[in-house]
Amino acid sequence: MNYSAYSIKGLRDGFKKRQFSSEWVVKDCLSDIKDNKLNAFITVCEKEALEKAKEADKKIKDGVDLPLLGIPISIKDIYLTKGIRTTAASKVLDNYIPQYSATVVEKLEDAGAIIIGKTNCDAWAHGSSGENSDYGSTENPYLEGYVPGGSSSGSAVSVADNMCFASMGTDTGGSIRLPASFCNVVGLKPTYGRVSRYGIIAMASSLDSIGHFTRYVEESALILSITAGRDMNDATTTNEKVDDYESYLRKDIKGVKIGLPKEYFTEGLDRKIKEGIEKEVKSLEKRGAKIEIISLPNTKHANACYYIIQPAEVSSNLGRYDGIRYGNGRDLFGEEAKRRIMLGTYVLSSGYYDAYYKKAMQARTLIKKDFDDAFKEVDVIITPVSPTLPWKLGEKTSDPLAMYLSDIYTVTANLAGIPGLSVPIGLIDDLPVGMQILGPHFSEGRLFQVGQAVEDSGL
Amino acid sequence: MKPVIGLEVHVELKTKSKMFCGCSADYFGQKPNTHTCPVCLGLPGALPIPNKTAVEWCVILGMALNCNIPLFSKFDRKNYFYPDLSKGYQISQYDEPFCLAGNIKLNTGKTIGITRVHMEEDTGKLIHGNVDGEEVTLIDFNRSGVPLIEIVTEPDFDNAKDVVDYLKKLQQIVRYLEISNADMEKGDMRLEPNISLRIPGQTDLPNYKVEVKNINSFRFVEKAIDFEIKRQTEILEKKATPLQETRGWNEAKQKTVSQRVKEEASDYRYFPDPDIPPIRWSRDQLAELKKQIPELPIAKKGRFISEFQISEYDSEILTRAIESADYFEEAVRIGKDHNVSPKSLANYIINKKINLENTLPAELIKAIISTSSYATIDNDKISKVVGEVLAQSPQATNDYKAGKTQALQFLIGKTMSILKQKIDTRIIIEEINKQLK
Numbered sequence: 001m002n003y004s005a006y007s008i009k010g011l012r013d014g015f016k017k018r019q020f021s022s023e024w025v026v027k028d029c030l031s032d033i034k035d036n037k038l039n040a041f042i043t044v045c046e047k048e049a050l051e052k053a054k055e056a057d058k059k060i061k062d063g064v065d066l067p068l069l070g071i072p073i074s075i076k077d078i079y080l081t082k083g084i085r086t087t088a089a090s091k092v093l094d095n096y097i098p099q100y101s102a103t104v105v106e107k108l109e110d111a112g113a114i115i116i117g118k119t120n121c122d123a124w125a126h127g128s129s130g131e132n133s134d135y136g137s138t139e140n141p142y143l144e145g146y147v148p149g150g151s152s153s154g155s156a157v158s159v160a161d162n163m164c165f166a167s168m169g170t171d172t173g174g175s176i177r178l179p180a181s182f183c184n185v186v187g188l189k190p191t192y193g194r195v196s197r198y199g200i201i202a203m204a205s206s207l208d209s210i211g212h213f214t215r216y217v218e219e220s221a222l223i224l225s226i227t228a229g230r231d232m233n234d235a236t237t238t239n240e241k242v243d244d245y246e247s248y249l250r251k252d253i254k255g256v257k258i259g260l261p262k263e264y265f266t267e268g269l270d271r272k273i274k275e276g277i278e279k280e281v282k283s284l285e286k287r288g289a290k291i292e293i294i295s296l297p298n299t300k301h302a303n304a305c306y307y308i309i310q311p312a313e314v315s316s317n318l319g320r321y322d323g324i325r326y327g328n329g330r331d332l333f334g335e336e337a338k339r340r341i342m343l344g345t346y347v348l349s350s351g352y353y354d355a356y357y358k359k360a361m362q363a364r365t366l367i368k369k370d371f372d373d374a375f376k377e378v379d380v381i382i383t384p385v386s387p388t389l390p391w392k393l394g395e396k397t398s399d400p401l402a403m404y405l406s407d408i409y410t411v412t413a414n415l416a417g418i419p420g421l422s423v424p425i426g427l428i429d430d431l432p433v434g435m436q437i438l439g440p441h442f443s444e445g446r447l448f449q450v451g452q453a454v455e456d457s458g459l
Numbered sequence: 460m461k462p463v464i465g466l467e468v469h470v471e472l473k474t475k476s477k478m479f480c481g482c483s484a485d486y487f488g489q490k491p492n493t494h495t496c497p498v499c500l501g502l503p504g505a506l507p508i509p510n511k512t513a514v515e516w517c518v519i520l521g522m523a524l525n526c527n528i529p530l531f532s533k534f535d536r537k538n539y540f541y542p543d544l545s546k547g548y549q550i551s552q553y554d555e556p557f558c559l560a561g562n563i564k565l566n567t568g569k570t571i572g573i574t575r576v577h578m579e580e581d582t583g584k585l586i587h588g589n590v591d592g593e594e595v596t597l598i599d600f601n602r603s604g605v606p607l608i609e610i611v612t613e614p615d616f617d618n619a620k621d622v623v624d625y626l627k628k629l630q631q632i633v634r635y636l637e638i639s640n641a642d643m644e645k646g647d648m649r650l651e652p653n654i655s656l657r658i659p660g661q662t663d664l665p666n667y668k669v670e671v672k673n674i675n676s677f678r679f680v681e682k683a684i685d686f687e688i689k690r691q692t693e694i695l696e697k698k699a700t701p702l703q704e705t706r707g708w709n710e711a712k713q714k715t716v717s718q719r720v721k722e723e724a725s726d727y728r729y730f731p732d733p734d735i736p737p738i739r740w741s742r743d744q745l746a747e748l749k750k751q752i753p754e755l756p757i758a759k760k761g762r763f764i765s766e767f768q769i770s771e772y773d774s775e776i777l778t779r780a781i782e783s784a785d786y787f788e789e790a791v792r793i794g795k796d797h798n799v800s801p802k803s804l805a806n807y808i809i810n811k812k813i814n815l816e817n818t819l820p821a822e823l824i825k826a827i828i829s830t831s832s833y834a835t836i837d838n839d840k841i842s843k844v845v846g847e848v849l850a851q852s853p854q855a856t857n858d859y860k861a862g863k864t865q866a867l868q869f870l871i872g873k874t875m876s877i878l879k880q881k882i883d884t885r886i887i888i889e890e891i892n893k894q895l896k
Binding site: 202 | 542548730733
């Protein structure tokens with residue numbers, strides 16, 4: 001039997017009614033992973049997952065009720081999992097077995113989730129295509145020979161291709177939203193500070209957001225209600241109350257003000273993607289949403305700003321991987337990591353700091369202000385996720401700049417610290433396309449409301 | 460030639476836990492790598508959480524050193540590689556430290572400017588040894604992440620004696636605040652003087668600077684500075700310029716030796732630590748912290764003089780350590796009910812070298828009363844009576860002078876009978892000896 005048609009809710013109902021067990025579902029996922037050729041996983045936790053499934057089944061029998069009890073999920077191999085190898089898809093950490101688990105991993109396990117494996121990704125989360133992994137590229141499940149998007153490539157693919165029911169990823173410049181868009185799944189980048197970063201290998205600390213992939217918007221809300229909240233081990237998480245995300249689901253969108261920033265719909269955006277988004281927006285308008293064209297004038301500085309701040313932090317964050325206390329030596333860093341270490345070291349050097357890093361921080365403030373101003377007028381902003389459709393494997397690997405440009409519509413949310421949701425809007429030329437919904441800080445509930453309206457548009 | 464000396468002092472705080480994690484900061488003498496966790500070991504994914512007490516102590520120290528406390532401050536990353544630095548960067552403070560522009564007044568009346576007081580974390584410790592016949596370097600991370608405060612002065616010193624006076628005062632303040640034991644031998648307090656010399660006629664700062672490390676006592680700092688002044692003078696007299704370098708004090712050889720020549724300033728690529736939100740103080744918070752500052756040595760010394768009418772010298776000694784000052788005040792409070800004056804208490808504590816740890820103030824008072832139901836007689840009277848007795852007893856006087864100690868008993872007895880008071884025999888003996896000298 002195949003359980004991939006079930007939603008998380010459907011699985012829980014089935015467990016409760018004894019129609020099937022967690023063990024059966026986990027076995028089914030494990031066999032799907034085994035048969036799969038897309039290279040979505042670096043480590044599969046077969047033994048552990050089966051043990052946990054048996055435990056879950058016993059708990060279900062005992063009447064224990066937890067939101068993810070017995071549900072198999074996957075985790076990007078950049079989250080520390082106690083006792084389970086964690087590589088960040090880099091040979092530097094090829095043999096690294098963590099002494100502790102990330103806060104989010106603990107929260108998910110406490111909610112009953114079963115970790116079925118650690119997913120492939122661009123090494124150290126450096127990449128937009130999923131090709132920059134020391135463990136080989138991941139492939140798009142929709143069209144052979146195409147990239148799945150990165151850096152959380154394996155996470156997106158594991159959900160899109162029914163190897164698990166949700167997956168945790170990280171988004172520093174679009175690393176959840178882009179692969180979600182390329183793989184036809186829902187991807188959430190929460191507000192910076194909403195979800196703990198503790199125990200997750202840092203890429204660029206002021207930008208890293210801890211989010212997830214699901215097949216439905218409703219499930220994205222469910223996962224966030226588990227992962228969100230203050231963590232005493234992460235000083236950048238806030239005391240802001242965790243919203244009741246479920247309460248936004250199936251809520252009328254009448255009167256919701258939606259902004260379309262003109263800077264995101266200019267040349268460089270694939271015409272077909274633009275048309276697809278326009279169709280969705282029309283449908284929302286028909287259902288009572290108010291559409292406005294707005295301006296985010298500093299958008300043009302975003303990518304330059306991002307590619308200064310991000311490598312600066314990367315160059316510092318990777319300093320600890322010296323091979324002295326754990327892991328292998330520095331010679332195993334790949335080309336992209338070395339490129340970012342050099343860029344970052346350069347922009348932080350005395351004499352260049354003011355011209356690059358400091359300037360970029362000032363530009364970042366302006367980009368934030370653009371959004372603050374915009375959200376005085378509208379409730380959410382809708383934009384494309386990627387300017388292009390998924391590209392062919394190998395197409396951009398020799399051109400880092402072309403690769404960096406695929407982040408152009410996603411990096412702004414990381415710079416501003418605001419949440420963004422990527423929801424599928426269908427296939428174009430047999431390849432999936434997503435649409436991005438952005439909102440003010442801590443407005444994830446509103447994003448789910450609009451996202452679900454898009455999901456239900458019937459287009 | 461005029462010496463130009465500045466000081467960097469590191470003080471390790473005695474907080475219960477480390478600067479950015481929950482590990483015990485009490486690492487001295489512990490088994491290596493037993494006080495560690497993902498944060499201080501720099502494991503992947505670990506994040507720093509600032510220790511509130513350490514941050515507050517840094518501000519309190521700054522206040523005690525008359526610093527300005529800016530309302531905004533932040534932590535920065537100082538990036539460099541060394542095996543004892545687990546994260547590849549040290550969390551420190553760069554351009555916006557907690558405390559700025561303070562000072563300490565020396566005994567000479569000179570004021571030494573304090574540029575800044577900032578907070579940072581300590582590193583691990585390298586241990587060079589031999590394991591199974593192989594020369595190895597081991598790393599102990601117990602010290603990694605222990606809170607450190609760095610106090611930087613202006614180049615205001617021109618001699619070693621002032622440096623020592625400054626250091627003693629700084630140590631005293633730190634101990635008064637009870638934020639560190641400031642024990643030099645245990646490395647709680649580390650000193651790095653930088654020394655250069657102005658040639659006659661020069662008004663700007665010299666174009667070189669020699670930093671001296673490995674100094675673990677006030678005595679050594681004085682010797683090291685004096686040595687450097689002499690060494691640099693000799694070089695400058697030959698019209699050469701001393702090398703810009705780091706030297707270490709070698710106590711065995713009684714000299715400084717070159718450790719590292721700095722070709723150019725290291726580039727630490729400082730930038731604000733994105734893991735720690737900036738600190739914004741409210742004026743109320745700072746006012747609350749200010750209230751926590753106890754009476755400091757200078758104020759206490761002045762108050763003892765005016766309130767208890769003791770000498771400046773006695774007050775200086777009593778206020779040197781907060782323990783002796785508190786002891787004295789407690790004794791004065793009890794002594795008041797027994798007619799024991801603060802002055803006699805001060806004398807007693809200082810001259811008799813009372814062991815303050817073993818003797819409670821109340822016991823001290825008791826002891827003073829029992830030995831001094833006779834004590835309060837003035838010296839002039841004793842001196843007069845002893846003079847009379849000696850004049851009236853030439854035989855006994857001569858006998859005593861000739862070494863017959865029995866004669867002394869006679870003289871004492873006679874003095875006592877005239878005084879008609881119980882007096883400490885030692886005082887009478889002292890007076891007899893004095894007059895017969």
